Amino acid sequence: MDEIDLSVVASVREAVLECLQAVLAPQDETRRAGEEHLRALEVKDEFSFTLCDIITDTTMPQSIRQLASVVLKHYVEIHWTKFAEKFVQPETSERVKQLVRHSLPAALSDPETRIRSTVAYAISAIAQWDWPEAWPDLLDTLITSLSSGDANLIHGALCVLTEFATEVTDMQMPHVAPLIFPHLYNIITNVEVYSLRNRGKAVEIFNSLTAVIGTMIEVHKDAPATLLFPVLPQFLEAFVQCFSLPDGPAIDSGLRKDILDAVIGLTRLFPSQVSGHFSQLLPVIWNLLTSSADRYVRTRVNCADSLDDSFDADEREADFEHLIYTVFFFIETLMSISKLQFVLKRSLDQLMQYIIVYLQMTDDQVATWLSDPNQYVEDEDEDTLSYSVRIAAENLLLCLCEDKRLTDLTATAVTVAINQHVESIKSSQTENWKMYEACMLALGDVADAASTGKTGFDVLGFLRAVVLKQLASDVSPFLIGRCLWLGSKFAGVMPPDLSIKFVEACVSGLGETFPAAIRISAVRSLKGFCSHLDQGTLQPYVTSALSELITLATQSGESVLELVLDVMLIAVKVDRQLTASLENRLSPLVIALFLKYGHDPGMMSIIEELFAALSANPLILQPLQARFIPTIISILKAPQGTAASGLLSSSLDVLVPIVRNSNPLDAVFVTDLFPLVINSTINTDDNSIMQSGCDCVRAFVAKGADQLAVWQDDSGHNGIAYVVEVASQLLQPERSEFSALLIGRLICTLVHKAGRYLSGAIDPLLRSVLSKLQQAQTQSVIQSLLVVFAQLMISQLESVVQFLESVPSPTGDSALRFVLTSWCQWQPYFYGAYETKVSVVALGKLLEFGVKSNSRELWDIAVKGEELVTESRGIRTRSKARTTADSVYTMIPAPVKVYKLLLNEVDNLLEFRQSQQVGLAAPLKPTVGALHGQDDEVRRAKTVWDTFFV
Secondary structure, eight states: OOOOOHHHHHHHHHHHHHHHHHHTSSSHHHHHHHHHHHHHHTTSTTHHHHHHHHHHOTTSOHHHHHHHHHHHHHHHHHHSOTTSTTOOSSOOOHHHHHHHHHHGGGGGGOSOHHHHHHHHHHHHHHHHHHTTTTOTTHHHHHHHHHTSOOHHHHHHHHHHHHHHHTTOOTTTHHHHHHHHHHHHHHHHHOTTTSOHHHHHHHHHHHHHHHHHHHHGGGTOTTHIIIIITTTHHHHHHHHHHHHHSOSBTTBOHHHHHHHHHHHHHHHHHOHHHHHTTHHHHHHHHHHHHHHHHHHHIIIIISOOSOOOOEEOTTOOEEOHHHHHHHHHHHHHHHHHSGGGHHHHHTTHHHHHHHHHHHTSOOHHHHHHHHHOHHHHHHHHSTTOOOOOHHHHHHHHHHHHHHSTTTHHHHHHHHHHHHHHHHHHHHHHTOOOHHHHHHHHHHHHHTHHHHHTTTTOOOHHHHIIIIIHHHHTOOSOHHHHHHHHHHHHHTGGGOOHHHHHHHHHHHHHHTSTTSOHHHHHHHHHHHHHHHHHSOHHHHHHHHHHHHHHHHHHHHHOOHHHHHHHHHHHHHHTTTOHHHHHTTHHHHHHHHHHHHHHHTTOHHHHHHHHHHHHHHHTSHHHHHHHHHHHHHHHHHHHHSOTTSTGGGGHHHHHHHHHHHHHTOSSOOHHIIIIIHHHHHHHHHSOOOHHHHHHHHHHHHHHHHHHHHHHHHOBOTTSOBHHHHHHHHHHHHTOTTSOGGGGTTHHHHHHHHHHHHGGGTGGGHHHHHHHHHHHHHHOOSHHHHHHHHHHHHHHHHHHHHHHHHHHHHSBOTTSSBHHHHHHHHHHHHGGGOOSHHHHHHHHHHHHHHHHHHHHHTOHHHHTOEEEEEEOOOTTOOOOOHHHHHHSOOOOEEEEEHHHHHHHHHHHHHHHHHHHHHHHHTTOOOOOOOOHHHHSOOHHHHHHTHHHHHHHHO
């Protein structure tokens, strides 16, 4: 190795130290200057070695050494090798690499944890490229460190191995596993010698190595039997012993979690081998569930005791709640493996008792939700992004219910557990409202199964004896709210007298005098009652419910408001006349919400639905238009860049249902609104405005084509001419392809509703569609453009075929060849009931025309048929795909391909109908590979084909 110039190193070291000190300075300018100077020094060959020297110099301030380790980690990522994903020139020279590899491991014994961890990451990043070829002694060095007796060095070596283990290849594993496994076992089992932190690292490394061995089965089937199974029993025995230890210096929640993670990984990869040890494993894991439940109630639910969870020096949480999550995940693992479900089935009754315990609200949750109703809505939503033990327990319960093999068993176990908890509360003579609330939550989660009567549980008796009693109590607003929610879950099986009691309580609970928790729960419950009860039962309460919902909407934050609007959308459809009686409050509310949340796509989706529901009510439409149209006009007239112009896209979206429900269009729509919509759509580069404008123009054409044809502006252009101009503008080649996303339906509607007014405008439009189709690359846009030709072929087949034959394609052939080739390629991916139906009908007519006329133009068009697969080709991996040529297909006449596509659509439809009859979910649309079936598919389908045409 060439000698390094010490004078240069000293110079670079001085410069690097100055930069590091500057980066740590409180002044922004000094810090930025230091960062820039550091980046400039990175190109120096001695830079990385200098950082190593600073890191290992214990006389330097800790902050400087720690920052140097972070900078070195970054340097390795971008400069160590040109093969790295983030590589930036220059690449570190081999001379310096050797110096770094020689000196860096010394920092693994540093007293400062952060330095050890950062250095360990840098070493593992280097090892990814240099081990074993350029750094053959690394693994031996790490193994030796594990036996050194130095706790810091052991931890540092384990940190390296933690990263290192995930990068070991299947070729390296036979050499690595036999060396490391004995040391890991020694660390895990020697409680007196090794710290919690290091034993946890050892378990984590073992878990990573076994995961890699599990993935090796595809290539090396004997790998687990050779590398893992000989040592697996002793590790599992060690895990059982660790689980059995009492809390203290030898084990805590974090280590238990790490061990259970390892057991879960082994169970998922090697269920047969692990299940042989369940007689020892399951009792200790069950003890984790039960003992943690007692501790959870004391420290979380009731906060009677303080919880002293520890955090190791790596700042890795050893959190008690994380252990509970992992226990739940172990149960889900058992559920997901068919051969292990027997373990769950025989213990579901006991399991549900503890699941309900974990469903209880904690004191912290109660305090948070009382002070922040929006957080209550977010946390209790079924699609919540929050996470807690309560949420995890409910997710586990729902997961068990969704497995059809366990649904009835789970529901029965829940009802048994509920009876036991309720009896326990009664015998203790205490008002344990949290347990009541948890029982009701669990029962609501299995409501579908419990409603069938298969569980043997007296649902109606429970509702009358327990739920109505708690509903009348005032012990907690959360319990009262849960009573309302549970009632709505069983609304479909309640007798009328019981339904009325719950509906009355629900509507009453919406009132301003009640706590937020009750009002929110009443809103949720009202949604269930509206979905299950008939109009006659609900009618007496609609006015009061809507009135309270309107009041609550004006007082709520976004999360509560979204829930309120969701229920309001259902309530306004119950009785048109009663809803119309509140128009003077409903219309101003939705207009105000539109102006406030017009920039929020999430809120606007429900607001748009509300506008559609209100405008669909003929008793509300006219007053709603009178209130809203002036606002829309002012927004459409607003200059670009103003606050109002930011509402343009939302305004056009909201206007669509109002236009569609107007019959006929009022004069103000044609004379005032329509020109503004045209202007907004044409004079913008914003794709969202163009798409919204396109849909809005289509609504005008659909509802008032004759009125648009009669109206003219000052220059003598009528409305239809402006619609054609919009379509032409959106199809311009220089515009984004997404501007044409909705153009297909606009042109189809235009031809259908105003075809007699178009005269010579159709051919230029179709040429523009062809031009855009040649540019389009996105499936949704291509589908929109192809639908134009499909729709026209249904009514004017021969004219469209003649037109396409007369127009050249980009390759010089007829446009008919180009359109058919594209159509056959994309037909399997069509989505949307309307588009799919139009396409299938048009293809059927085109095939019929081709067969009857024996059109040579159609039969001479060749399109892709089946993919040719050679015998020697083997499995097509990604590497093969990069090095081999594109796939080769047979070429078949277009009518034959159309025939196959239609057969596939019929087959898919028959499967769908059959699945509906047996109560299964509809099958997914077939893959492209399924479409290019063998010729016997064509031969076997004549009966289906005849049925299709009939």
